[in-house]
Amino acid sequence: MDKKWWMESVGYQIYVKSFKDGNDDGIGDLLGIHDKLSYLSDLGVNLLWIGPFYDSPMDDNGYDVRDFFKVNPTYGTLDDVKRIIRDAHQLGIRVILDFVLNHTSDEHPWFVASRSSVDDPKRHYYIWQKGRMTKDGLIEPTNWASFFGGSCWTRNPGTDDYYMHIFSKKMPDLNWANPLVRKEMAKVGAWWLDLGVDGFRIDAVSHLDRAPFEDIETTSRGPVLDWHRFSNLPAVHPYLKEMNERLFKPYGCLTIGEVGGEASIEEGLKYAAFDAEELSMVFNFDHNWCNNLHESDDPDALITDVHCLRRTFMAWQKAFASDGWLPLNWLNHDQPRLLSHYGSKAYPKRSAKMLATMLHMMRGTPFIYQGEEIGMKNYPFTKADEFRDIASIQQMKTLERDMPDVNQEELVRIVAKTSRDHPRTPMQWSDEPNAGFSSQTPWINVHPDYQSVNVRLEQLDHRSILAYYKQLIDLRLSSRYQDVIKDGEIRFLDLDDPDLMTYLRIGDSITLLVINNMHDIEKPYDLSPYDTLRVVISNHDTPIIKDHVLTLKPFESMVFEVKEHL
Numbered sequence: 001m002d003k004k005w006w007m008e009s010v011g012y013q014i015y016v017k018s019f020k021d022g023n024d025d026g027i028g029d030l031l032g033i034h035d036k037l038s039y040l041s042d043l044g045v046n047l048l049w050i051g052p053f054y055d056s057p058m059d060d061n062g063y064d065v066r067d068f069f070k071v072n073p074t075y076g077t078l079d080d081v082k083r084i085i086r087d088a089h090q091l092g093i094r095v096i097l098d099f100v101l102n103h104t105s106d107e108h109p110w111f112v113a114s115r116s117s118v119d120d121p122k123r124h125y126y127i128w129q130k131g132r133m134t135k136d137g138l139i140e141p142t143n144w145a146s147f148f149g150g151s152c153w154t155r156n157p158g159t160d161d162y163y164m165h166i167f168s169k170k171m172p173d174l175n176w177a178n179p180l181v182r183k184e185m186a187k188v189g190a191w192w193l194d195l196g197v198d199g200f201r202i203d204a205v206s207h208l209d210r211a212p213f214e215d216i217e218t219t220s221r222g223p224v225l226d227w228h229r230f231s232n233l234p235a236v237h238p239y240l241k242e243m244n245e246r247l248f249k250p251y252g253c254l255t256i257g258e259v260g261g262e263a264s265i266e267e268g269l270k271y272a273a274f275d276a277e278e279l280s281m282v283f284n285f286d287h288n289w290c291n292n293l294h295e296s297d298d299p300d301a302l303i304t305d306v307h308c309l310r311r312t313f314m315a316w317q318k319a320f321a322s323d324g325w326l327p328l329n330w331l332n333h334d335q336p337r338l339l340s341h342y343g344s345k346a347y348p349k350r351s352a353k354m355l356a357t358m359l360h361m362m363r364g365t366p367f368i369y370q371g372e373e374i375g376m377k378n379y380p381f382t383k384a385d386e387f388r389d390i391a392s393i394q395q396m397k398t399l400e401r402d403m404p405d406v407n408q409e410e411l412v413r414i415v416a417k418t419s420r421d422h423p424r425t426p427m428q429w430s431d432e433p434n435a436g437f438s439s440q441t442p443w444i445n446v447h448p449d450y451q452s453v454n455v456r457l458e459q460l461d462h463r464s465i466l467a468y469y470k471q472l473i474d475l476r477l478s479s480r481y482q483d484v485i486k487d488g489e490i491r492f493l494d495l496d497d498p499d500l501m502t503y504l505r506i507g508d509s510i511t512l513l514v515i516n517n518m519h520d521i522e523k524p525y526d527l528s529p530y531d532t533l534r535v536v537i538s539n540h541d542t543p544i545i546k547d548h549v550l551t552l553k554p555f556e557s558m559v560f561e562v563k564e565h566l
Helices: 030-035 037-043 078-090 109-114 179-195 236-251 265-272 306-319 348-360 390-402 408-418 455-459 465-478 482-487
Strands: 011-014 047-050 067-071 094-100 132-134 137-139 153-156 161-164 199-203 254-258 281-283 327-329 365-369 489-493 500-506 511-517 523-526 530-538 544-546 549-552 557-564
Touching: 030 037, 030 078, 037 078, 037 465, 067 078, 067 179, 078 094, 078 179, 094 179, 094 254, 179 199, 179 236, 236 254, 236 265, 265 281, 265 306, 281 327, 306 489, 306 500, 327 348, 348 465, 348 511, 348 557, 390 408, 455 465, 465 482, 465 530, 482 500, 482 511, 500 523, 511 530, 511 549
Parallel strands: 011 047, 011 365, 047 094, 094 199, 199 254, 254 281, 327 365
Antiparallel strands: 132 137, 153 161, 489 500, 500 511, 511 557, 523 549, 530 557, 544 549
16 A cells, blocks of 8 residues: 555644634634644644635635635635645645535626526536426426525526526536536646645535436425435546546645545445545545434433444445545534534543544544534524524524424524534634634624633643543554554454444554443443553543453543453
């Protein structure tokens, strides 16, 4: 295996708008990121994934790009970007950016031209279809819904046909079947790589192809969401092979694809196996829903399905063991906060450390989402006007229409279950007003627990969650265990246990036993198959071992260096 630099990395995702306000207008920005590079260096990460800061109308917080070559003035200037890249590199930190391939803003010059006339040269940069005439008038080309609710088609009055958008109607889908589009997007990527970035996290990469435009069979009268109509379809792969040949390979850059739409492991390998010639890695979301979130009415009564988590991690780790490389991540800017999703309200610090151990001791490149390293939690939404995310706002409107007899409190509770606003509340830097994020009122509410959960407080506590993340990063990047952690064999154990996630990491001369108790119970664990040489890291006190049986406290996590008895 040819080791790439990203296999020796620990990543950190920054959601620009919520990370740090550097110019005191209540909105996170590039100056704020630059101000906190020393914090990130001290944490130990050596790879930053910075979310979109391109010029944008901000319909979807920057993923609706108006100009790929300009910086949104709200976030700063191109000089700010150059300064971040330069100074991050001096600290030994690589920088990758979000690269939005599936769509642009409806204010992008390409789309302004495309919608102006059926004869415009940019017409086929986007996906256009004629509507269907019925006795009630013209209707959409198909009954497909968008991810954000409503039809994925919007009528264009000027040309009297419809453009496709699988997200917001202000985010028209690019037509990747058009070779001119592929050429233009390669130019965009090259421009940023020439500026000094080290690669891209590629947004919505699995959505570049479309099924035939035929109705979904349904008894519903409204649009129907079936993401198989625009997810992981065959033509995506030749498109990406072309981008790899034209752009990614010549620059030797890192590319991580966001693969949603229920991508199978087989699909994941098509994208990112070592011999795929497409992407370096792919993020998948299979592990994000292994609890009873959708069934429970109480956000504090979630139960982790350990069997589901084990099956998921084991399947992906096994598939990529020799054929590819995986990013390791619990969440991103679209997922619930980790501590609120799989952690414990009664044992927040211990469960946060356990979850970190479980992920960071696996094979791959770990990614930390901002705030994860201090144990930030989901925001306690109580009012509809607290939501900022377009998908949450649209869901609220739909529920109000479809459930007129249900009170607002209940509707807010339903939306809050999966709102993308949870991970987007401001980073909690201190116990100062607005959590030290800004001297002005932030664009979205600060979590009310900021006085007890913040960076400054945790920097003073050698037993904090933050201190524990530093230990895990140090183990991976600079300890005697680094080789076995980065690339040792992983063997999952106790496959029928409903409470424990356990596995071995096996190297040439070192074996690690990783034990994670994921529930609020004491749990015995038989250590008799091993000689335990030393404790590598633990989220609790000295382990309780008697007659070769380890007694695990609730949410306790242990990593031992061991020798297996033959």
